[in-house]
Amino acid sequence: MNDVYYLANPDCISCKNTDAPSKALNSGNIYAGNVFNIVDSFVENANLFGATRFFGFSISNYGTLVYKLNGQKIDLQKIQFPSLDTLYVTNKDKNYRLGGV
Protein backbone atom coordinates (compact mmCIF):
# COMPACT_ATOMS: atom_id res chain seq x y z
CA MET A 1 0.00 0.00 0.00
CA ASN A 2 1.81 3.10 1.23
CA ASP A 3 -0.73 5.28 -0.52
CA VAL A 4 -1.01 8.94 0.35
CA TYR A 5 -4.37 10.52 0.95
CA TYR A 6 -5.16 14.15 1.45
CA LEU A 7 -7.44 14.61 4.39
CA ALA A 8 -9.92 17.09 3.04
CA ASN A 9 -12.81 17.31 0.66
CA PRO A 10 -11.76 15.79 -2.68
CA ASP A 11 -13.31 18.78 -4.44
CA CYS A 12 -11.07 21.23 -2.62
CA ILE A 13 -8.27 21.76 -5.15
CA SER A 14 -6.37 24.22 -2.97
CA CYS A 15 -6.34 21.72 -0.12
CA LYS A 16 -4.24 19.28 -2.08
CA ASN A 17 -0.60 18.77 -1.44
CA THR A 18 0.99 19.98 -4.66
CA ASP A 19 4.35 18.31 -4.33
CA ALA A 20 3.19 14.72 -4.31
CA PRO A 21 0.56 12.69 -6.11
CA SER A 22 -2.16 12.27 -3.53
CA LYS A 23 -5.44 10.49 -3.59
CA ALA A 24 -8.66 11.79 -2.28
CA LEU A 25 -9.52 10.42 1.11
CA ASN A 26 -10.80 6.90 0.51
CA SER A 27 -11.08 7.84 -3.16
CA GLY A 28 -14.00 9.92 -2.06
CA ASN A 29 -15.59 7.17 -0.02
CA ILE A 30 -15.31 8.13 3.61
CA TYR A 31 -16.35 5.40 5.97
CA ALA A 32 -16.08 7.39 9.14
CA GLY A 33 -14.08 10.05 10.90
CA ASN A 34 -11.08 7.91 11.68
CA VAL A 35 -11.45 5.14 9.16
CA PHE A 36 -9.86 6.09 5.92
CA ASN A 37 -9.44 3.13 3.73
CA ILE A 38 -10.60 -0.42 3.37
CA VAL A 39 -8.38 -2.64 1.29
CA ASP A 40 -9.92 -4.74 -1.40
CA SER A 41 -9.41 -8.05 0.33
CA PHE A 42 -11.56 -6.83 3.15
CA VAL A 43 -14.67 -6.70 1.00
CA GLU A 44 -13.70 -9.69 -1.07
CA ASN A 45 -13.37 -11.96 1.90
CA ALA A 46 -16.48 -10.55 3.44
CA ASN A 47 -18.43 -11.54 0.39
CA LEU A 48 -16.80 -14.94 0.29
CA PHE A 49 -17.85 -15.81 3.79
CA GLY A 50 -21.07 -13.86 3.95
CA ALA A 51 -19.67 -11.87 6.83
CA THR A 52 -21.75 -9.09 8.30
CA ARG A 53 -19.36 -7.48 10.74
CA PHE A 54 -15.78 -6.36 10.28
CA PHE A 55 -12.90 -5.47 12.55
CA GLY A 56 -9.30 -4.76 11.73
CA PHE A 57 -6.69 -2.25 10.75
CA SER A 58 -3.28 -1.74 9.30
CA ILE A 59 -1.00 1.26 9.60
CA SER A 60 0.59 1.44 6.21
CA ASN A 61 -1.11 4.42 4.62
CA TYR A 62 -0.23 8.08 4.84
CA GLY A 63 -2.44 11.10 5.14
CA THR A 64 -1.75 14.75 4.43
CA LEU A 65 -3.52 17.26 6.63
CA VAL A 66 -4.26 20.81 5.63
CA TYR A 67 -2.71 23.50 7.85
CA LYS A 68 -3.10 27.27 7.58
CA LEU A 69 -1.81 29.76 10.10
CA ASN A 70 -2.62 33.47 9.84
CA GLY A 71 -3.57 33.04 6.22
CA GLN A 72 -0.35 31.23 5.37
CA LYS A 73 -0.48 27.68 4.01
CA ILE A 74 1.99 25.42 5.82
CA ASP A 75 2.92 21.97 4.61
CA LEU A 76 2.83 19.30 7.28
CA GLN A 77 4.76 16.08 7.11
CA LYS A 78 2.53 13.24 6.06
CA ILE A 79 1.29 11.10 8.95
CA GLN A 80 0.93 7.35 9.03
CA PHE A 81 -2.58 6.42 9.98
CA PRO A 82 -4.47 3.19 10.44
CA SER A 83 -6.75 1.85 7.81
CA LEU A 84 -9.12 -1.04 8.07
CA ASP A 85 -7.86 -4.40 7.03
CA THR A 86 -9.54 -7.74 6.66
CA LEU A 87 -10.75 -8.91 10.01
CA TYR A 88 -14.43 -9.02 10.81
CA VAL A 89 -16.92 -10.65 13.10
CA THR A 90 -19.71 -12.99 12.18
CA ASN A 91 -22.32 -14.57 14.34
CA LYS A 92 -22.49 -18.17 13.20
CA ASP A 93 -24.32 -20.94 15.06
CA LYS A 94 -24.51 -18.68 18.09
CA ASN A 95 -20.73 -18.33 18.03
CA TYR A 96 -19.10 -15.00 17.43
CA ARG A 97 -16.13 -15.36 15.19
CA LEU A 98 -13.46 -13.11 13.85
CA GLY A 99 -12.59 -13.67 10.26
CA GLY A 100 -14.89 -16.24 8.74
CA VAL A 101 -17.98 -18.39 8.59
Place this chain on the structure above:
Amino acid sequence: MAFQNVTTGDFRTYLTKYGMRVLLNKGLLNNVAYFSVKDDGINYAESVPANSVLIKAVTGDNLKNLYNSGPQLTTGVRPPIPNVDKEELIFIDECNNLEYKNIIATINLGNYLAQLRNAETNYQTISNGYEPYLRLFDEIKVYSYKENAFNQYKLWNTEDRNITLTFNTEVDYKNYLLFDNTHVVKNGNSTIVDYGQNRFKSPFKFSVGSLRSANGVITQNGAATIYFYPVDSFVYDVDGLKILPETLSELTYNNSRNIIPQVQWNGSYYGIKTDTTVTWKQPVNQVPFRFNGLLEAGIVAAKNLFDFYGTTSVLNPNVKVIQINMKVNTAQPGEVKIKDANLTLNLTLDTTETSWSLTGNTITIN
Protein backbone atom coordinates in the same frame (compact mmCIF):
# COMPACT_ATOMS: atom_id res chain seq x y z
CA MET B 1 9.49 -51.49 6.05
CA ALA B 2 10.12 -52.30 9.69
CA PHE B 3 11.67 -55.16 11.66
CA GLN B 4 10.87 -56.98 14.88
CA ASN B 5 12.83 -59.32 17.14
CA VAL B 6 15.98 -58.76 15.19
CA THR B 7 18.17 -60.44 17.79
CA THR B 8 16.12 -63.62 18.12
CA GLY B 9 15.15 -66.50 15.94
CA ASP B 10 11.72 -64.95 15.58
CA PHE B 11 13.09 -62.25 13.34
CA ARG B 12 10.28 -60.69 11.30
CA THR B 13 9.96 -58.00 8.67
CA TYR B 14 6.76 -56.29 7.66
CA LEU B 15 5.38 -53.27 5.91
CA THR B 16 4.34 -50.33 8.03
CA LYS B 17 1.08 -48.49 7.47
CA TYR B 18 3.08 -45.78 5.79
CA GLY B 19 4.88 -48.22 3.54
CA MET B 20 1.66 -49.87 2.48
CA ARG B 21 0.11 -46.50 1.75
CA VAL B 22 3.05 -45.56 -0.43
CA LEU B 23 2.73 -48.81 -2.30
CA LEU B 24 -0.98 -48.29 -2.85
CA ASN B 25 -0.91 -44.60 -3.65
CA LYS B 26 2.30 -44.09 -5.49
CA GLY B 27 2.64 -47.37 -7.36
CA LEU B 28 6.03 -47.86 -5.85
CA LEU B 29 5.41 -51.59 -5.89
CA ASN B 30 6.66 -51.83 -9.43
CA ASN B 31 9.87 -50.21 -8.39
CA VAL B 32 10.59 -52.41 -5.41
CA ALA B 33 12.76 -55.22 -6.66
CA TYR B 34 15.31 -55.82 -4.00
CA PHE B 35 16.00 -55.34 -0.35
CA SER B 36 18.70 -56.58 1.96
CA VAL B 37 19.18 -57.08 5.66
CA LYS B 38 22.59 -57.10 7.12
CA ASP B 39 23.72 -58.85 10.27
CA ASP B 40 27.21 -59.13 11.69
CA GLY B 41 29.16 -61.13 9.19
CA ILE B 42 26.04 -62.39 7.39
CA ASN B 43 24.23 -60.82 4.48
CA TYR B 44 20.60 -61.69 3.82
CA ALA B 45 19.06 -60.82 0.52
CA GLU B 46 15.79 -61.43 -1.25
CA SER B 47 14.59 -60.48 -4.69
CA VAL B 48 10.96 -59.58 -5.09
CA PRO B 49 8.94 -60.28 -8.21
CA ALA B 50 7.81 -56.98 -9.64
CA ASN B 51 4.14 -57.99 -9.81
CA SER B 52 3.95 -59.53 -6.35
CA VAL B 53 2.18 -57.98 -3.42
CA LEU B 54 3.95 -60.16 -0.95
CA ILE B 55 7.42 -59.80 0.35
CA LYS B 56 9.12 -62.93 1.53
CA ALA B 57 10.95 -63.06 4.79
CA VAL B 58 14.53 -64.13 4.78
CA THR B 59 13.33 -67.49 6.05
CA GLY B 60 11.23 -67.88 2.92
CA ASP B 61 7.88 -67.50 4.73
CA ASN B 62 5.32 -65.18 3.30
CA LEU B 63 4.66 -62.08 5.36
CA LYS B 64 1.12 -60.99 5.90
CA ASN B 65 0.33 -57.54 4.70
CA LEU B 66 -0.62 -54.75 7.01
CA TYR B 67 -4.36 -54.88 6.47
CA ASN B 68 -4.76 -58.61 7.04
CA SER B 69 -6.79 -58.77 3.88
CA GLY B 70 -5.14 -61.71 2.22
CA PRO B 71 -2.66 -61.73 -0.57
CA GLN B 72 -4.91 -60.17 -3.23
CA LEU B 73 -5.23 -56.46 -3.63
CA THR B 74 -8.40 -54.89 -4.94
CA THR B 75 -7.74 -52.88 -8.05
CA GLY B 76 -9.73 -49.96 -9.40
CA VAL B 77 -10.30 -46.31 -8.58
CA ARG B 78 -9.72 -45.57 -4.94
CA PRO B 79 -11.36 -42.73 -3.09
CA PRO B 80 -9.14 -39.69 -2.83
CA ILE B 81 -6.72 -39.91 0.04
CA PRO B 82 -5.25 -36.71 1.40
CA ASN B 83 -1.58 -36.54 0.64
CA VAL B 84 -0.85 -35.65 4.22
CA ASP B 85 -1.42 -37.55 7.44
CA LYS B 86 -1.75 -34.69 9.87
CA GLU B 87 -2.32 -30.94 9.86
CA GLU B 88 -1.96 -28.39 12.60
CA LEU B 89 -2.02 -24.65 13.08
CA ILE B 90 1.19 -22.92 14.04
CA PHE B 91 1.64 -19.37 15.31
CA ILE B 92 4.87 -17.95 13.93
CA ASP B 93 6.93 -15.22 15.54
CA GLU B 94 9.36 -14.21 12.80
CA CYS B 95 11.15 -11.62 14.93
CA ASN B 96 12.29 -14.17 17.46
CA ASN B 97 12.22 -17.18 15.16
CA LEU B 98 9.72 -18.95 17.39
CA GLU B 99 6.68 -21.11 16.77
CA TYR B 100 3.75 -21.89 19.01
CA LYS B 101 0.94 -24.42 18.77
CA ASN B 102 -1.14 -22.53 21.31
CA ILE B 103 -0.67 -19.12 22.84
CA ILE B 104 -1.48 -17.93 26.32
CA ALA B 105 -0.22 -14.37 26.24
CA THR B 106 -0.05 -11.95 29.12
CA ILE B 107 0.02 -8.43 27.74
CA ASN B 108 1.54 -5.87 30.09
CA LEU B 109 -0.09 -2.72 28.77
CA GLY B 110 1.57 -0.59 31.46
CA ASN B 111 5.00 -1.36 30.03
CA TYR B 112 3.65 -0.71 26.54
CA LEU B 113 2.29 2.69 27.56
CA ALA B 114 5.56 3.51 29.32
CA GLN B 115 7.36 2.80 26.05
CA LEU B 116 4.96 5.02 24.13
CA ARG B 117 5.61 7.83 26.61
CA ASN B 118 9.32 7.38 26.20
CA ALA B 119 8.98 7.43 22.40
CA GLU B 120 7.06 10.68 22.55
CA THR B 121 9.61 12.28 24.86
CA ASN B 122 12.59 11.07 22.84
CA TYR B 123 11.01 11.22 19.40
CA GLN B 124 14.14 12.64 17.78
CA THR B 125 16.42 9.87 18.98
CA ILE B 126 14.03 6.95 18.84
CA SER B 127 15.43 3.85 17.15
CA ASN B 128 14.25 3.21 13.62
CA GLY B 129 13.47 -0.31 14.69
CA TYR B 130 11.02 0.76 17.37
CA GLU B 131 7.45 -0.42 16.78
CA PRO B 132 4.72 1.64 18.44
CA TYR B 133 2.42 -1.35 18.55
CA LEU B 134 2.48 -4.82 20.08
CA ARG B 135 2.84 -7.80 17.83
CA LEU B 136 1.73 -11.11 19.31
CA PHE B 137 2.69 -13.17 16.30
CA ASP B 138 3.43 -12.53 12.65
CA GLU B 139 1.30 -15.13 10.97
CA ILE B 140 -0.57 -18.38 11.41
CA LYS B 141 0.43 -21.22 9.10
CA VAL B 142 -1.02 -24.63 8.45
CA TYR B 143 1.68 -27.27 8.74
CA SER B 144 1.08 -30.56 6.94
CA TYR B 145 2.88 -33.73 7.90
CA LYS B 146 3.51 -37.15 6.41
CA GLU B 147 4.13 -40.23 8.49
CA ASN B 148 7.38 -42.04 7.80
CA ALA B 149 8.33 -45.69 8.24
CA PHE B 150 9.05 -45.14 11.90
CA ASN B 151 5.64 -43.65 12.68
CA GLN B 152 7.18 -40.21 12.89
CA TYR B 153 5.43 -37.22 11.37
CA LYS B 154 7.67 -35.20 9.11
CA LEU B 155 6.82 -31.72 7.90
CA TRP B 156 5.62 -31.98 4.33
CA ASN B 157 4.23 -28.56 3.48
CA THR B 158 3.28 -25.18 4.95
CA GLU B 159 0.31 -23.18 3.80
CA ASP B 160 -1.40 -19.83 4.24
CA ARG B 161 -5.15 -20.13 4.73
CA ASN B 162 -7.86 -17.88 5.98
CA ILE B 163 -8.38 -18.35 9.67
CA THR B 164 -11.21 -17.76 12.08
CA LEU B 165 -11.00 -16.87 15.72
CA THR B 166 -14.01 -18.08 17.66
CA PHE B 167 -14.68 -16.59 21.06
CA ASN B 168 -14.98 -19.34 23.64
CA THR B 169 -17.85 -17.72 25.51
CA GLU B 170 -20.13 -14.71 25.31
CA VAL B 171 -17.96 -13.09 27.98
CA ASP B 172 -14.91 -13.40 25.76
CA TYR B 173 -16.78 -11.76 22.91
CA LYS B 174 -17.94 -8.93 25.14
CA ASN B 175 -14.42 -8.44 26.44
CA TYR B 176 -13.20 -8.19 22.86
CA LEU B 177 -15.77 -5.48 22.17
CA LEU B 178 -14.68 -3.66 25.31
CA PHE B 179 -11.04 -3.73 24.36
CA ASP B 180 -11.36 -3.07 20.63
CA ASN B 181 -12.30 0.53 19.88
CA THR B 182 -13.56 0.54 16.31
CA HIS B 183 -16.09 -1.84 14.84
CA VAL B 184 -16.90 -1.86 11.17
CA VAL B 185 -20.20 -3.39 10.24
CA LYS B 186 -20.98 -4.57 6.76
CA ASN B 187 -24.61 -5.14 6.02
CA GLY B 188 -25.32 -6.08 2.44
CA ASN B 189 -23.56 -3.53 0.30
CA SER B 190 -23.43 -0.87 2.98
CA THR B 191 -20.59 -0.44 5.41
CA ILE B 192 -20.85 1.56 8.59
CA VAL B 193 -18.46 2.15 11.45
CA ASP B 194 -19.37 1.68 15.09
CA TYR B 195 -17.01 3.17 17.64
CA GLY B 196 -18.27 0.95 20.39
CA GLN B 197 -20.74 1.62 23.11
CA ASN B 198 -18.45 1.40 26.12
CA ARG B 199 -19.09 3.78 28.94
CA PHE B 200 -15.32 4.10 29.13
CA LYS B 201 -14.02 3.96 25.61
CA SER B 202 -10.94 1.94 24.79
CA PRO B 203 -7.92 3.65 23.20
CA PHE B 204 -6.75 0.24 21.95
CA LYS B 205 -7.23 -1.64 18.75
CA PHE B 206 -6.67 -5.38 18.47
CA SER B 207 -6.77 -7.15 15.17
CA VAL B 208 -5.38 -9.93 13.04
CA GLY B 209 -4.44 -8.65 9.62
CA SER B 210 -4.19 -10.18 6.22
CA LEU B 211 -1.23 -11.59 4.40
CA ARG B 212 -0.38 -11.23 0.74
CA SER B 213 1.66 -14.10 -0.65
CA ALA B 214 4.30 -13.74 -3.35
CA ASN B 215 1.79 -14.80 -5.99
CA GLY B 216 -0.64 -12.12 -4.90
CA VAL B 217 -3.09 -14.29 -2.99
CA ILE B 218 -4.43 -12.55 0.11
CA THR B 219 -5.20 -14.66 3.13
CA GLN B 220 -6.43 -13.71 6.57
CA ASN B 221 -3.71 -15.16 8.72
CA GLY B 222 -1.44 -12.21 9.28
CA ALA B 223 0.03 -10.50 12.29
CA ALA B 224 -1.97 -10.03 15.47
CA THR B 225 -1.36 -6.54 16.75
CA ILE B 226 -2.49 -4.26 19.53
CA TYR B 227 -2.28 -0.60 18.68
CA PHE B 228 -2.85 2.52 20.74
CA TYR B 229 -5.14 4.83 18.81
CA PRO B 230 -7.17 7.26 20.95
CA VAL B 231 -9.08 8.86 18.12
CA ASP B 232 -12.77 9.40 17.55
CA SER B 233 -12.24 11.51 14.45
CA PHE B 234 -10.10 14.15 12.82
CA VAL B 235 -11.47 17.66 12.57
CA TYR B 236 -10.21 21.01 11.36
CA ASP B 237 -10.52 23.97 13.66
CA VAL B 238 -11.37 26.60 11.06
CA ASP B 239 -11.20 30.02 12.67
CA GLY B 240 -12.85 28.55 15.76
CA LEU B 241 -15.37 26.30 14.01
CA LYS B 242 -15.02 22.51 13.96
CA ILE B 243 -15.24 21.10 10.45
CA LEU B 244 -14.87 17.48 9.38
CA PRO B 245 -12.14 16.90 6.78
CA GLU B 246 -14.57 15.73 4.14
CA THR B 247 -16.56 18.95 4.41
CA LEU B 248 -13.67 21.38 4.09
CA SER B 249 -14.59 23.15 0.87
CA GLU B 250 -12.53 25.25 -1.49
CA LEU B 251 -14.43 28.36 -0.45
CA THR B 252 -13.89 27.73 3.26
CA TYR B 253 -10.25 26.95 2.70
CA ASN B 254 -9.56 30.11 0.74
CA ASN B 255 -11.55 32.40 3.04
CA SER B 256 -10.15 31.15 6.35
CA ARG B 257 -7.02 32.42 8.06
CA ASN B 258 -6.47 29.51 10.45
CA ILE B 259 -7.12 25.84 9.72
CA ILE B 260 -5.69 23.66 12.47
CA PRO B 261 -5.88 19.85 12.32
CA GLN B 262 -7.15 18.34 15.55
CA VAL B 263 -8.04 14.92 16.91
CA GLN B 264 -11.34 14.57 18.68
CA TRP B 265 -11.22 12.06 21.52
CA ASN B 266 -13.68 11.54 24.35
CA GLY B 267 -15.25 14.94 23.77
CA SER B 268 -11.99 16.92 23.77
CA TYR B 269 -9.80 18.26 20.96
CA TYR B 270 -6.05 17.84 20.61
CA GLY B 271 -4.25 20.08 18.11
CA ILE B 272 -1.42 19.02 15.85
CA LYS B 273 2.14 19.82 16.91
CA THR B 274 3.02 22.77 14.76
CA ASP B 275 6.82 22.79 14.78
CA THR B 276 7.42 22.30 11.06
CA THR B 277 11.20 22.15 11.55
CA VAL B 278 10.86 18.66 13.04
CA THR B 279 11.19 15.67 10.78
CA TRP B 280 9.24 12.83 12.31
CA LYS B 281 10.95 9.48 12.02
CA GLN B 282 8.78 6.64 10.82
CA PRO B 283 8.23 4.93 14.22
CA VAL B 284 6.82 8.13 15.73
CA ASN B 285 5.27 9.65 12.63
CA GLN B 286 1.93 8.39 13.82
CA VAL B 287 -1.18 9.91 15.22
CA PRO B 288 -0.63 9.31 18.97
CA PHE B 289 2.67 11.25 18.80
CA ARG B 290 1.78 14.04 16.41
CA PHE B 291 -0.98 15.74 18.45
CA ASN B 292 -0.44 17.69 21.65
CA GLY B 293 -1.66 15.87 24.76
CA LEU B 294 -3.30 13.03 22.86
CA LEU B 295 -1.09 10.25 24.18
CA GLU B 296 -1.70 11.22 27.81
CA ALA B 297 -5.44 11.53 27.18
CA GLY B 298 -5.38 8.00 25.78
CA ILE B 299 -3.51 6.73 28.83
CA VAL B 300 -6.17 8.20 31.11
CA ALA B 301 -8.80 6.45 29.02
CA ALA B 302 -6.91 3.16 29.29
CA LYS B 303 -6.84 3.41 33.07
CA ASN B 304 -10.55 4.19 33.22
CA LEU B 305 -11.30 1.28 30.92
CA PHE B 306 -9.45 -1.24 33.07
CA ASP B 307 -10.59 0.23 36.38
CA PHE B 308 -14.19 -0.11 35.30
CA TYR B 309 -14.22 -3.33 33.29
CA GLY B 310 -11.15 -5.25 34.48
CA THR B 311 -10.99 -7.84 37.22
CA THR B 312 -8.36 -7.54 39.93
CA SER B 313 -5.31 -9.71 39.45
CA VAL B 314 -4.59 -12.29 42.14
CA LEU B 315 -0.91 -11.39 41.85
CA ASN B 316 -1.17 -7.63 42.28
CA PRO B 317 -4.22 -5.74 43.52
CA ASN B 318 -3.20 -2.72 41.43
CA VAL B 319 -3.38 -4.74 38.23
CA LYS B 320 -6.65 -5.13 36.39
CA VAL B 321 -7.20 -7.88 33.84
CA ILE B 322 -9.42 -8.29 30.80
CA GLN B 323 -9.25 -11.82 29.42
CA ILE B 324 -10.17 -12.93 25.90
CA ASN B 325 -10.21 -16.64 25.02
CA MET B 326 -10.38 -17.70 21.40
CA LYS B 327 -10.12 -20.84 19.35
CA VAL B 328 -8.29 -20.58 16.06
CA ASN B 329 -9.08 -22.62 12.97
CA THR B 330 -9.19 -22.40 9.20
CA ALA B 331 -12.14 -20.83 7.53
CA GLN B 332 -12.52 -22.48 4.16
CA PRO B 333 -16.02 -23.83 3.67
CA GLY B 334 -16.06 -27.60 3.30
CA GLU B 335 -12.50 -27.97 4.47
CA VAL B 336 -11.57 -30.81 6.78
CA LYS B 337 -11.44 -29.22 10.19
CA ILE B 338 -8.07 -28.99 11.81
CA LYS B 339 -7.78 -29.39 15.54
CA ASP B 340 -8.39 -25.99 17.13
CA ALA B 341 -5.45 -23.97 18.30
CA ASN B 342 -6.00 -21.82 21.36
CA LEU B 343 -5.28 -18.13 21.73
CA THR B 344 -5.75 -16.58 25.14
CA LEU B 345 -5.04 -12.92 25.82
CA ASN B 346 -4.65 -11.77 29.40
CA LEU B 347 -4.70 -8.01 28.93
CA THR B 348 -3.37 -6.38 32.07
CA LEU B 349 -2.89 -2.82 33.25
CA ASP B 350 -1.60 -1.50 36.56
CA THR B 351 -3.91 1.49 36.81
CA THR B 352 -1.71 3.09 39.49
CA GLU B 353 1.36 3.01 37.17
CA THR B 354 3.38 1.66 40.12
CA SER B 355 4.76 -1.33 38.26
CA TRP B 356 5.14 0.23 34.80
CA SER B 357 8.59 -0.40 33.41
CA LEU B 358 10.25 0.96 30.33
CA THR B 359 12.41 -2.11 30.01
CA GLY B 360 9.93 -4.73 31.20
CA ASN B 361 8.27 -7.27 28.94
CA THR B 362 5.20 -6.14 27.09
CA ILE B 363 4.23 -9.66 26.04
CA THR B 364 4.86 -12.89 27.88
CA ILE B 365 3.83 -16.06 26.08
CA ASN B 366 3.40 -19.20 28.15
